[in-house]
Every structure is written in structure tokens, then in C-alpha cells.
Amino acid sequence: MNITGKLFTITNLETFVASYVKTNGRPTEGFAHLGKTRVHLATDLPNGQFSGSFIPSMSFSIDSNDRGDFSFAIPSSLASSRGQVIAFRTTMMPHPVPGFPPIRILDPLYRSKPFRFSDVSTQEQQTVQKIFIAQLTTPDDQGISQTKLNLTLTPIRKNLELDSLKATILSSRVNVHATKSGGDLKFSAFVRGSTSDDLGRVIDVKAGEIDIDLPGPDCIVGLCVDEGQIEEQIRKGLSRLSSELSKDLRTAVKKRLPGVGDLASISVWRCRFVQTGTRTIKLPITNQAFELPIMSVVPDIAIGVLENFRADLY
Known part of the structure; x- marks a missing residue:
């Protein structure tokens, strides 16, 4: 079983939204390849629930290539389990102990809705899921x-x-x-x-x-x-x-992106x-x-x- 996707970064939000709406969800402008990105495929193993930890404890991980392409090969034994795709922004911070390597910091850019692996059809496995991501800055x-x-x-x-x-x-x-x-x-x-x-x-x-x-x-x-x-x-x-804060953020996105906000997965990539x-x-x-x-x-x-x-x- 294959889970395949391609990540894009939205470079001009207004242009992208206009193109997205005009083409019925097949935008032609306002975006570019996201580039190398850490992607996790979280699972609900072992007890049928997602762990709730920041980095999913039971997950597959991979770095997409320079054009945002990523793919996971899922064992058939996991067919009855659920998965969730999470893309992360990666930054590095100095280690507090001198001489130790820097610490990798991951912040979520995109979270898919959870899905059951057995529900992914053969045709869907052969389809590259295109994901468009915009990193926005909130006014101070x-x-x-x-x-x-x-x-x-x-x-x-x-x-x-x-x-x-x-x-x-x-x-x-x-x-x-x-x-x-x-x-x-x-x-x-x-x-x-x-x-x-x-x-x-x-x-x-x-x-x-x-x-x-x-x-x-x-x-x-x-x-x-x-x-x-x-x-x-x-x-x-x-x-x-x-x-409460999550509700406020979702409301703000829907107001800013009418017609698209209801379809958007929202994450906080930086505080x-x-x-x-x-x-x-x-x-x-x-x-x-x-x-x-x-x-x-x-x-x-x-x-x-x-x-x-x-x-x-x-």
C-alpha cells in the first residue's frame, strides 16, 4: 500500500485563492514547490488511538525531495489501522551543552484528517495527492x-x-x-x-x-x-x-479566506x-x-x- 503526496508552498495567497476557486480546485498560479520537508505518517497503533504526543510515537517519517515529493510504503498488516499525514517545518537550535550537536525543532505546517488505510483504493494509491501550504504571519x-x-x-x-x-x-x-x-x-x-x-x-x-x-x-x-x-x-x-484560542484562529481564517477557509487544515507553525x-x-x-x-x-x-x-x- 502506498501513500504518495507532493507539497507546494503558496507564494501569493490572493492569486492562489482566485486561481483555486476559478479552476475548481486545480490552481495554476500563486504557488511553487515547497522543497525538502519532514513528513510524518502517524498511526493509531497500538490501541486504536493517536498518541497525542507532539511527535507521533508510532509513525513513519521521511524527508520529501527538493520538489516536495514524498511517499510511504505501508505494510498490508496495518490495513485496519488509521493514519494521518503531518508535514513539519524544521529549524535548528544550539544545544545548551557546549560541544553537543544542535537540536532539531519541528513545527507543524499541515495535518491531514485521519483516514483508515483499508479505505485507500488502488486508484488513490496511484494518485499523487497535491497539498498546498501557506505560512501566514499574524499581526502583533x-x-x-x-x-x-x-x-x-x-x-x-x-x-x-x-x-x-x-x-x-x-x-x-x-x-x-x-x-x-x-x-x-x-x-x-x-x-x-x-x-x-x-x-x-x-x-x-x-x-x-x-x-x-x-x-x-x-x-x-x-x-x-x-x-x-x-x-x-x-x-x-x-x-x-x-x-478557545484554536476556535478564534479558525474563525479568523474563515473570514480571511471565504470559500477556501472551510476546506483548509489549520496549524500553528510558529509562536x-x-x-x-x-x-x-x-x-x-x-x-x-x-x-x-x-x-x-x-x-x-x-x-x-x-x-x-x-x-x-x-
Whole structure:
């Protein structure tokens, strides 16, 4: 069984959309070959569910050639399983330990709808699926502002009856600090594009390691603070935030691309932390003023559409 595709990059969005609509999904202009790209074919092995991990744990991977061509040969034993094609943008970052090779960073450019391998006909196996991808840049003022983040966290603070809950957007992450009954909870939240098989989920906000510092013996503090409950609720709150942000991004794409937006697979190929303002604070006693940056998280989206007005890869 073969899964074959060809990736294109949309070079002029307006020209491409006009050509796509005019030719009934067979565009002739506004795009070029995407070039070498990492492509994963995720599977729902071993238990019939996709893993949910950023890099699919049970998957095939390949780099497309310079013209965007890729192909997977799937064993017949996987006929009853499901697959999902995910194309990634690849960048490299220096390793934090000197002397070690750089670290490869993958960000999703395109996610297909999941499909069952047994549903792919012989004719479809012989067809090269053309995928057109546009990497868009979101205006800085349309990102996730500090104000919006604060409003989102308010219900979490109330539900957990926390004394305080503060989230601060920094240059590469979101720092979260909560207090309850004399205890401190600290963690960093990381924002990146989702690789979920649920295409309605476009962005993920996930907590890193959560550090809970409780005063006094656990047998006493445990009466006031349930560590497990706090951690669980924080993660659930971030999951709800991810869903809300994903919905906003999908709505924006549909408005920008009428007639095409409903067919597009949407991913976040980059998250930028940008300064959108400043605030002034004064130190006590000295009354000395300092200006601190106000940051926002700006998700840049990628849209992918198939040839022939198709919403499904197969």
C-alpha cells in the first residue's frame, strides 16, 4: 500500500485563492514547490488511538525531495489501522551543552484528517495527492495579550479557591505563580502548534514541571492544599484555553479566506513572543521608576488545502 503526496508552498495567497476557486480546485498560479520537508505518517497503533504526543510515537517519517515529493510504503498488516499525514517545518537550535550537536525543532505546517488505510483504493494509491501550504504571519496586535491571559486564568483561581494566581508572558514562555494557604505553586507554560488528530485543536498551551512548595508538615498542610487537585486543574484550565484560542484562529481564517477557509487544515507553525507595550513601576522608598515590557504571544498560522476542493486526503 502506498501513500504518495507532493507539497507546494503558496507564494501569493490572493492569486492562489482566485486561481483555486476559478479552476475548481486545480490552481495554476500563486504557488511553487515547497522543497525538502519532514513528513510524518502517524498511526493509531497500538490501541486504536493517536498518541497525542507532539511527535507521533508510532509513525513513519521521511524527508520529501527538493520538489516536495514524498511517499510511504505501508505494510498490508496495518490495513485496519488509521493514519494521518503531518508535514513539519524544521529549524535548528544550539544545544545548551557546549560541544553537543544542535537540536532539531519541528513545527507543524499541515495535518491531514485521519483516514483508515483499508479505505485507500488502488486508484488513490496511484494518485499523487497535491497539498498546498501557506505560512501566514499574524499581526502583533492580534496575539494572546497579557490582559486576555489574565481574564482566562480568573476562573481557574476561583475554582481552586487560590489566594492569588498570576501569569506573566516572558520572552519565550509564560511564567505562572499561584499561592494558597501559605503554599507556593510555580511553573512555566509553553505555547506551540498542535499536532492533534483533532483538527479543531490548532494550538496547545501546556504546563511544564509544576513545583509546589508547601509550608510545614504534609500531614497538616494536606488539610488545606491538595497538590494533585491543583496540578490537575491547572492543566485542565490550560487545555480549555487551548480550545478557545484554536476556535478564534479558525474563525479568523474563515473570514480571511471565504470559500477556501472551510476546506483548509489549520496549524500553528510558529509562536512569537513580542513586546506590545511598556508599563512603569516605582520602587518603594527610592521612588525610582522602571519601565517593564508588556509581552504578547503571537501564533503564526499555516493553512493547507488539497487539490480538487477536497477536505479529506483520502
